Amino acid sequence: xxxxxxxxxxxxxxxxxxxxxxxxxxxxxxxxxxxxxxxxxxxxxxxxxxxxxxxxxxxxxxxxxxxxxxxxxxxxxxxxxxxxxxxxxxxxxxxxxxxxxxxxxxxxxxxxxxxxxxxxxxxxxxxxxxxxxxxxxxxxxxxxxxxxxxxx
Amino acid sequence: xxxxxxxxxxxxxxxxxxxxxxxxxxxxxxxxxxxxxxxxxxxxxxxxxxxxxxxxxxxxxxxxxxxxxxxxxxxxxxxxxxxxxxxxxxxxxxxxxxxxxxxxxxxxxxxxxxxxxxxxxxxxx
Numbered sequence: 001x002x003x004x005x006x007x008x009x010x011x012x013x014x015x016x017x018x019x020x021x022x023x024x025x026x027x028x029x030x031x032x033x034x035x036x037x038x039x040x041x042x043x044x045x046x047x048x049x050x051x052x053x054x055x056x057x058x059x060x061x062x063x064x065x066x067x068x069x070x071x072x073x074x075x076x077x078x079x080x081x082x083x084x085x086x087x088x089x090x091x092x093x094x095x096x097x098x099x100x101x102x103x104x105x106x107x108x109x110x111x112x113x114x115x116x117x118x119x120x121x122x123x124x125x126x127x128x129x130x131x132x133x134x135x136x137x138x139x140x141x142x143x144x145x146x147x148x149x150x151x152x
Numbered sequence: 153x154x155x156x157x158x159x160x161x162x163x164x165x166x167x168x169x170x171x172x173x174x175x176x177x178x179x180x181x182x183x184x185x186x187x188x189x190x191x192x193x194x195x196x197x198x199x200x201x202x203x204x205x206x207x208x209x210x211x212x213x214x215x216x217x218x219x220x221x222x223x224x225x226x227x228x229x230x231x232x233x234x235x236x237x238x239x240x241x242x243x244x245x246x247x248x249x250x251x252x253x254x255x256x257x258x259x260x261x262x263x264x265x266x267x268x269x270x271x272x273x274x275x276x277x
Contacts, residue, residue: 029248030225030262032240038270042233045272079272126237 034125036087040080043094046120047083050112052104054140056082058097092127099138110134170205172259173223177203177215179254180225180263183246184213189239194228194268201228222261230269240265 026032047053084095094117100109114132121129170178184190193212195201203210212228225247231239244263251260 028262029244030264032237033264033266034236035266035268038236038267041270041272045233124233124235126235 034087034127036085037080039085039087039092039094039121039125039127040083042120042124043085043096043117044080044083046117047096047098047113049120050109050116052101052109053098053113054101055099056097057099058082058137087127090128091130092121092125093131093133094121094129095133095135097135097137099140100136102139102141106136110136172256173215173217174203174205174210175254176223176225176251176256176260177210177213178208179250179256180215180227180247181210181213183250184227184229184243184265187239187243187246189232189234190243191230191232191271194230196228196268201226218261220261222259224261224264226264226266228266228268230271231267233270233272236267236270240267 044056047056082097086093096113096117098109098113100106113134117132118129121127181193185193195211199211201212201214203213203215214226215223216226218224227243229243243265247263248257248260251257
């Protein structure tokens with residue numbers, strides 16, 4: 001069973017005020033740059049922290065990961081599967097694909113994920129998160145764990 | 153084959169003084185790695201982000217001469233998952249203090265810091 005629920009946080013209004021010679025990212029002592037991978041990992045960690053989120057990633061990606069893991073061939077950074085980010089100089093946008101446990105309220109879980117992802121990214125990287133798009137593309141049933149072990 | 157008597161003998165590589173460029177790169181890297189939340193440095197996928205002086209290889213740091221006589225440094229770091237801008241500022245402060253102790257404060261230019269990766273064991277605050 002798959003449900004597509006996509007929500008989008010409204011984009012923040014443009015900041016007013018005069019341009020500054022330096023920003024929080026660029027000072028006369030040097031600049032601080034956050035790699036996209038860092039934002040991706042923080043988003044993935046923040047998503048997994050939310051109760052009700054079973055996993056990240058689309059069905060095909062997770063199946064491929066299960067197979068490659070079983071044969072001992074690691075998929076590049078499983079921890080960031082299902083997360084896509086666009087990072088600018090001061091802003092970031094996040095796209096997530098998640099699997100929600102059956103019985104959870106999908107809107108509530110999605111909102112919690114959104115809030116936690118924003119909080120973590122803004123707190124850790126200093127970037128302003130303009131949008132968090134969430135696609136719930138699968139539900140997890142307790143019996144799915146038994147089915148996954150039978151996959152060959 | 154022996155050297156002509158007029159040519160001065162070259163000191164062995166190990167005893168040649170380090171250039172200011174390499175001294176600054178080394179103290180920047182050592183200062184950064186001394187910060188608790190810094191896990192390591194990242195030389196990049198092709199190992200290009202390094203400073204090499206023939207004797208040692210300093211991964212994850214570059215040092216480039218600037219027109220004003222200072223050296224611009226760039227550090228590429230892997231850290232715990234902690235607030236990164238304050239961490240970068242702490243690294244800069246440490247590097248500045250180390251340069252001052254070494255008598256190189258006036259040669260230290262801007263220090264650009266890139267957080268290339270984070271590791272989870274440090275915990276999200």
